[in-house]
Each structure stands twice: as C-alpha cells, then as structure tokens.
Amino acid sequence: MRSMELARAAYKAVSSCARLKPGENVLVLADSIVDRYLVDAFANAAYALGGETQVMVFGTRPEINREPPKAVAAAMAASDLVLDLITQYIIHTYTYRKVREGGTRILCGTGITEDMVIRMVGGVDYNVLVERGQRLRALFAAAGELRVHTGDDAVLTMSLAGRPPILRDGLLDGPGDLDYLPGAQLSMAPVEETINGEIVVDGSAYPPVGLLDAPLRLTFEKGRMVKVQGSGQAALWKGWLEHFDDPKMLCLAHISVGLNPAARLCGNILEDERIAGCFVIGMGSQMEYFQGTVGKASSHSDVVAVRPDIYLDGETIVTDGMFGGKVA
Ligand SMILES: [Fe+2]
Structure with a gap:
C-alpha cells in the first residue's frame, strides 16, 4: 500500500473534485467488496477538510443497479455530499435520482482502486x-x-x-x-x-x-x-x-x-x-x-x-x- 500517495490523491479528490466545504455532511459509501483502507482514505480526507464525516458499508449485491438498503438511501438523502465507492453500482436506481433531486451531490467512484486514485486523480492535471x-x-x-x-x-x-x-x-x-x-x-x-x-x-x-x-x-x-x-x-x-x-x-x-x-x-x-x-x-x-x-x-x-x-x-x-x- 502506498499510503502517503493515496492520502494525497484522496485529499485532492475530496477537496478539488468533490469540493467539500467545512461543516458539510459527507457520507463515504461502499459495498463490502471495497478495500476498507480505500474507504478510510476518503473518510480521513473528508474529516481533515472539516466535513461532518460518516462511513457506511453494506453487503455487496449480486447485481448492479439494485436499490440500496433503506438505511443507506436515507443516509444518502440526509447528506450534502456522497463519496460513492460502491462496486455493484447503483447509478440507475430510483434512490440515486431521488437523493440528487433532494440536493445531495454525488461523486461516484464505482470500481475505483488505490492505483487508480493515485494515477488517474493524483497524477493528472x-x-x-x-x-x-x-x-x-x-x-x-x-x-x-x-x-x-x-x-x-x-x-x-x-x-x-x-x-x-x-x-x-x-x-x-x-x-x-x-x-x-x-x-x-x-x-x-x-x-x-x-x-x-x-x-x-x-x-x-x-x-x-x-x-x-x-x-x-x-x-x-x-x-x-x-x-x-x-x-x-x-x-x-x-x-x-x-x-x-x-x-x-x-x-x-x-x-x-x-x-x-x-x-x-x-x-x-x-x-x-x-x-x-x-x-x-x-x-x-x-x-x-x-x-x-x-x-x-x-x-x-x-x-x-x-x-x-x-x-x-x-x-x-x-x-x-x-x-x-x-x-x-
Ligand atoms: Fe454507459
């Protein structure tokens, strides 16, 4: 694990891409197949940037685009920003559309890996x-x-x-x-x-x-x-x-x-x-x-x-x- 490179790239993602402002309610969301240190890297960055930071991990679904568990949907709706790391992505679900209509902004990193964060975010102008x-x-x-x-x-x-x-x-x-x-x-x-x-x-x-x-x-x-x-x-x-x-x-x-x-x-x-x-x-x-x-x-x-x-x-x-x- 390249923890320092990952920390720097995750910080860039949350500050420059997601544009988290201090005090915002931010949910780091993943399914259980995602490496926890990757989830932690984004949560740490959000916390360091002054976000009211929460982490939710739910059991990986057998298919993409299944509606997420109710508690997850409620947490998404209650957040200003969702950092979505879910592998079995939920992009085309009713929940996704509904929470966005409610004002939640979402940075979707479905399928992202440590290497991708470092190389394609940290390493790109x-x-x-x-x-x-x-x-x-x-x-x-x-x-x-x-x-x-x-x-x-x-x-x-x-x-x-x-x-x-x-x-x-x-x-x-x-x-x-x-x-x-x-x-x-x-x-x-x-x-x-x-x-x-x-x-x-x-x-x-x-x-x-x-x-x-x-x-x-x-x-x-x-x-x-x-x-x-x-x-x-x-x-x-x-x-x-x-x-x-x-x-x-x-x-x-x-x-x-x-x-x-x-x-x-x-x-x-x-x-x-x-x-x-x-x-x-x-x-x-x-x-x-x-x-x-x-x-x-x-x-x-x-x-x-x-x-x-x-x-x-x-x-x-x-x-x-x-x-x-x-x-x-
Ligand atoms: Fe597509």
Missing part, C-alpha cells in the same frame, strides 16, 4: 483535462453528424442534432450534481433512429465480460442493435443483454469519448471508458439528462473501442485513438 473537455463539448454541441470508423471497414453514423453533450469533467458544481471519479468523459445520446452501421469493439464490454480477448462487431439499425459477431465472449455479452427480456437492452443509450490521459485498457470499465480518445457505446438504461427516447431499462452495459477514428461533420476529432484536429 485536471485543469488540462477540463479545458480539453470543454473544447470537445463545444464541438459536439455545434455538430450535426458523428461518424466513427473502427477495425478495417466498420463505419457507424448518427445525428447529434438537438441533443445536449454532457461533459462529466470529474468536478462537482453544486447541489444535486453527479460526477465521476476519476474524470472525465464527454457523453451524448444520438438521435436514436439515425444510428446506423457497424462498429468493431476492441477494448472491453462490461457487464458482464470485462476485457475482450477478441473484438466484437456490432450492427445497428435505427438505434437498435440487430447483430453481434465475435468469439465466445460475443455470445456471453449478447446473452446477458437478452436475458432481461427487455427490448430496451438492445437500444443504444449513449455514446462517450474518454478524456483521462492516465487511463489504460485494463478490463475495469471505470478506467477503460475514460481512456483519452476512446469511443464508448452504452446499451440499455439511459439517464434522463440525455434527453433521448430510450429511458430507463432493466440494466446497462458499456463497450469500449480504444482505437477509433472519430469525425464530426467530416472533421477529424480522434485518429487511431489519439485526439487530433481542434482537440489535439
């Missing part, structure tokens, strides 16, 4: 990351069409017109805000019926797979995934989406572009989907702030392509997984 994210947001806001090339010949196109780009820069701005630790990501819900073509996913797919041992080739027609090709993991992933018996699990809910220069492909989706220049597709449940037409579904899964070429209205944004053009 957030000013640079946020500035690039803002440039990317402006470009996405002005764009009509997004085109992404992957593999040798796969092309996926979609219209972004009229939909808001959501920059999760990793910083909490005020009551009810939600952001993620570590940052950052730019996400958007494309206009569903305009999403057509193919994408080769060469990074990871979670849940339930994680790191892919061979690429998946996905085919979309009018926002719905109609074909999945690949090795045994393709069948595993497709089977997981279909076992909910929910047509919305086959709908594209959002696309994202990662922004963290310290992120590396490792099979942990929290890190993988933040790789600078990666392209992410989220399937299933769609947060309401995307203003899309998919809405809540039974669950959610993200897939990551790590070496895409991305174009906005024909202009290069990313080449072979590296930022170029106006976001270089």
Whole structure:
C-alpha cells in the first residue's frame, strides 16, 4: 500500500473534485467488496477538510443497479455530499435520482482502486483535462453528424442534432450534481433512429465480460442493435443483454469519448471508458439528462473501442485513438 500517495490523491479528490466545504455532511459509501483502507482514505480526507464525516458499508449485491438498503438511501438523502465507492453500482436506481433531486451531490467512484486514485486523480492535471473537455463539448454541441470508423471497414453514423453533450469533467458544481471519479468523459445520446452501421469493439464490454480477448462487431439499425459477431465472449455479452427480456437492452443509450490521459485498457470499465480518445457505446438504461427516447431499462452495459477514428461533420476529432484536429 502506498499510503502517503493515496492520502494525497484522496485529499485532492475530496477537496478539488468533490469540493467539500467545512461543516458539510459527507457520507463515504461502499459495498463490502471495497478495500476498507480505500474507504478510510476518503473518510480521513473528508474529516481533515472539516466535513461532518460518516462511513457506511453494506453487503455487496449480486447485481448492479439494485436499490440500496433503506438505511443507506436515507443516509444518502440526509447528506450534502456522497463519496460513492460502491462496486455493484447503483447509478440507475430510483434512490440515486431521488437523493440528487433532494440536493445531495454525488461523486461516484464505482470500481475505483488505490492505483487508480493515485494515477488517474493524483497524477493528472485536471485543469488540462477540463479545458480539453470543454473544447470537445463545444464541438459536439455545434455538430450535426458523428461518424466513427473502427477495425478495417466498420463505419457507424448518427445525428447529434438537438441533443445536449454532457461533459462529466470529474468536478462537482453544486447541489444535486453527479460526477465521476476519476474524470472525465464527454457523453451524448444520438438521435436514436439515425444510428446506423457497424462498429468493431476492441477494448472491453462490461457487464458482464470485462476485457475482450477478441473484438466484437456490432450492427445497428435505427438505434437498435440487430447483430453481434465475435468469439465466445460475443455470445456471453449478447446473452446477458437478452436475458432481461427487455427490448430496451438492445437500444443504444449513449455514446462517450474518454478524456483521462492516465487511463489504460485494463478490463475495469471505470478506467477503460475514460481512456483519452476512446469511443464508448452504452446499451440499455439511459439517464434522463440525455434527453433521448430510450429511458430507463432493466440494466446497462458499456463497450469500449480504444482505437477509433472519430469525425464530426467530416472533421477529424480522434485518429487511431489519439485526439487530433481542434482537440489535439
Ligand atoms: Fe454507459
């Protein structure tokens, strides 16, 4: 354990990212699978910063997005700030939405590890990351069409017109805000019926797979995934989406572009989907702030392509997984 590096990075996360002010009621929340020293590092930082600090740990659930225990939900609602370290994340639950509507702000670090806190928070200049994210947001806001090339010949196109780009820069701005630790990501819900073509996913797919041992080739027609090709993991992933018996699990809910220069492909989706220049597709449940037409579904899964070429209205944004053009 690198306790001093962890202490410094956790302090940066709680002060600069969560923006804890002295006297605020802060809840450090985890499920039982999370290492307690990681929970302690955040609690110690919150306490050192003058927060009215509480810690709650509950038994790990078998699946993501199960409503948390009632006492946990009540504690979240009663807090100004939740530092959420839960592994089996609850991001798409009723509780999450309700406590945010009540003014609780949440810094969500689901799946985060000691190494990630030190490397992707402590070791990254957030000013640079946020500035690039803002440039990317402006470009996405002005764009009509997004085109992404992957593999040798796969092309996926979609219209972004009229939909808001959501920059999760990793910083909490005020009551009810939600952001993620570590940052950052730019996400958007494309206009569903305009999403057509193919994408080769060469990074990871979670849940339930994680790191892919061979690429998946996905085919979309009018926002719905109609074909999945690949090795045994393709069948595993497709089977997981279909076992909910929910047509919305086959709908594209959002696309994202990662922004963290310290992120590396490792099979942990929290890190993988933040790789600078990666392209992410989220399937299933769609947060309401995307203003899309998919809405809540039974669950959610993200897939990551790590070496895409991305174009906005024909202009290069990313080449072979590296930022170029106006976001270089
Ligand atoms: Fe997602």
